[in-house]
Amino acid sequence: MDSSLENLIRRLGRLPGLGPRSARRAVLFLLKNRDRLMLPLAQELHDIARTVRPCVDCGNLDTADLCHICRDDRRDKSRICVVEDVGDLWAMERAAVFRGRYHVLGGTLSALDGRGPDDLAIDRLLRRAQAGEVVEIILALSATVDGQTTAHYIAEKLAPSNLDVTRLAHGVPVGGELDYLDDGTLAQALKARAKMN
Amino acid sequence: MDSSLENLIRRLGRLPGLGPRSARRAVLFLLKNRDRLMLPLAQELHDIARTVRPCVDCGNLDTADLCHICRDDRRDKSRICVVEDVGDLWAMERAAVFRGRYHVLGGTLSALDGRGPDDLAIDRLLRRAQAGEVVEIILALSATVDGQTTAHYIAEKLAPSNLDVTRLAHGVPVGGELDYLDDGTLAQALKARAKMN
Ligand SMILES: [Zn+2]
Ligand SMILES: [Zn+2]
DSSP: OOHHHHHHHHHHTTSTTOOHHHHHHHHHHHHHTIIIIIHHHHHHHHHHHHHOEEOTTTOOEESSSSOHHHHOTTSOTTEEEEESSHHHHHHHHHHTOOOSEEEEOSSOOBTTTTBOGGGTTHHHHHHHHTTSSOOEEEEOOOSSHHHHHHHHHHHHHHTTSOOEEEEOOOOOOTTOOGGGSOHHHHHHHHHTOOOOO | OOHHHHHHHHHHTTSTTOOHHHHHHHHHHHHHTIIIIIHHHHHHHHHHHHHOEEOTTTOOEESSSSOHHHHOTTSOTTEEEEESSHHHHHHHHHHTOOOSEEEEOSSOOBTTTTBOGGGTTHHHHHHHHTTSSOOEEEEOOOSSHHHHHHHHHHHHHHTTSOOEEEEOOOOOOTTOOGGGSOHHHHHHHHHTOOOOO
16 A cells, blocks of 8 residues: 555544544545545644634633633523533533533543642632632533542532532433443432432 | 534544544544644645545556556566455455455446446456456456446456456355355355365
8 A cells, every 4th residue: 555545544543433444444435535525624634733722711622712602691600510521511512401601620630640630620610610600510520430539629629619519410321221220320310319290 | 612623523524434423532632632643634634635546557546657566566467356446455455465466447337326337447457458468357346246247247348358357256254153144155155165185
């Protein structure tokens, strides 16, 4: 194979979800659609690598200093939803149930990976929380040990304030079958059971 | 989401093997690796879209008019392996068992898709076959109705010549389990059974 094609396939194959086989298929597909797909994709990758940056307020990714969510006056300034990364922010936005603002931590505390509070955007969150208009901080972090450690750490830091600090409910995922769930989830779902009548 | 990011995710999601979910993960991964991955990828996509073209002899993709296989004097000029597309050529090369040259047809004859002989590189194959140094044409086409129709069409066209026209053997794939095979393959494998002693 031509070495430039080999390099492109190797590079594409490093993307999550693309192995060598799908990278090869992708390159052939791109070469069949040069004007409609390959060249626009090259241009977009170049432009976005140069222009997209973290929002100075919340850490969301955007082409402007202040992201479109923080710029949007119709969004509720009184509630901040804390997420680990931008992927989680996107997931919340797709669910379209939260109309407040976000705060991207940039990960969780992790003893194993050596990530402490200074490696996350926690200080900036505490400053935003003191802004006066904020009434609730929703900790939408993973239900993992590291996620929950991080949630408790932040909740403690926020304790002196008069803010509501909440977390997402645990329970059975919608459409989830019981026998695929781990015991912890089942226990939490039972404890938080709701009346049906 | 920022509209430029939305566009990039939509475009990446059109690649075979990448759905919307993996396209989102890929974009976040690219943004985390801008200098090492995103910008080089943009450059390679741009350069390859501008420079890679079909080999004038065999139809393989390369940055030169004559591909590196056709340029390679150590390869056997007397055997031409006919494949449907460049992906199949790459698969043969990965297997590293064929040291001759190739001919990329650009698909198969197809009544359903309205592809006739003039839509494939068949005339060029017949010209190459008459070049004198060629002794064998190997038809490495899919074992589908369209693939076999195409193989028979080409074999007929080559009948007046004195060339060997061969096709790949049918049989049980190496590592394949019998009860996953279709009846046709099993029948062919039985018919072509080989002595073990
Ligand atoms: Zn923002
Ligand atoms: Zn060639």
